[in-house]
Amino acid sequence: MTEPQAVDPDRHTTIAPILHRPELLALATRYALAADHCDADAFADVFEPDGVLRLADQFGSGPASVRGHAELATVPRALERYVKTLHILGTAGYSPGDDTATGEVYCVAHHLKDVGGALSDHVMYIRYTDAYRRDMTGMWRIVERVVHVDWSERKPVEPRR
Numbered sequence: 001m002t003e004p005q006a007v008d009p010d011r012h013t014t015i016a017p018i019l020h021r022p023e024l025l026a027l028a029t030r031y032a033l034a035a036d037h038c039d040a041d042a043f044a045d046v047f048e049p050d051g052v053l054r055l056a057d058q059f060g061s062g063p064a065s066v067r068g069h070a071e072l073a074t075v076p077r078a079l080e081r082y083v084k085t086l087h088i089l090g091t092a093g094y095s096p097g098d099d100t101a102t103g104e105v106y107c108v109a110h111h112l113k114d115v116g117g118a119l120s121d122h123v124m125y126i127r128y129t130d131a132y133r134r135d136m137t138g139m140w141r142i143v144e145r146v147v148h149v150d151w152s153e154r155k156p157v158e159p160r161r
Contacts, residue, residue: 020094020096020101020140021092021094023140024092024094024096024101024103024132024140025089025092027046027132027140027141027142028089028092028105028128029089030042030045030046031043031046031087031142031145032087032088032089032107034046034076035075035076035079035085035087036079036084036085036086036087037076038076038077038079038080039076040073040074040075040076040077041073043072043073043075043076044069044070044072044073045069046141046142047069047072047141047142047143047145048133048135048141048142048143049068049069050067050068051067051068051069051072051141051142051143051144051145052065052066052067052143052144052145053065053066053067053072053075053142053144053145053147054144054145054146054147055146055147055149056146056147056148056149079111081113082111082112082113083112083113083114083119084110084112085109085110085111085112086109086110086112087107087108087109087110088107088108088109088110089105089106089107090105090106090107090108091105091106092104092105092106096132099133099134100131100132100133100134100143101131101132101133101140102129102130102131102132103128103129103130103132104127104128104129104130105127105128105130106125106126106127106128107124107125107126107127107128108123108124108125108126109123109124109126110122110123111123111124112157118156119156119157119158119159120154120155120156120157121154121155121156121157122152122153122154123152123153123154123155124149124152125149125150125151125152126147126148126149126150127148127150128145128146128147128148129145129146129148130142130143130144130145130146131143131144
């Protein structure tokens with residue numbers, strides 16, 4: 001099995017990305033749903049057993065990462081501090097090989113918070129840069145996901161009536 005390569009934005013589309021795209025999009029969807037449902041087991045399951053999730057250092061806070069299923073399972077639990085989260089997936093591009101792939105997935109992530117009875121939405125505009133590998137059962141898993149928060153904003157939210 002070869003190691004995943006970095007995403008090459010100049011690579012021309014071939015038939016391989018078309019064949020694997022639905023499976024890789026399903027993986028991105030499973031990640032988002034597991035996060036939004038605070039499902040620790042499902043969240044860890046989208047990663048390889050030694051998979052890693054990294055937060056890119058755009059804001060000078062230093063690199064942060066979690067590795068392995070036990071640490072990855074803590075991520076959805078941390079999201080429980082929000083009333084609700086909503087990860088909306090957008091543009092996705094993949095460069096797959098036979099058993100490995102790389103990709104970039106865009107996401108707008110809403111984080112609804114109650115601060116003293118006032119609701120606010122912390123919206124993050126995210127790009128995930130990923131390395132993937134097929135496991136022994138043929139399922140794609142994330143080897144490494146780097147979370148790039150390109151910008152964010154906070155907005156007041158009107159309560160549902």
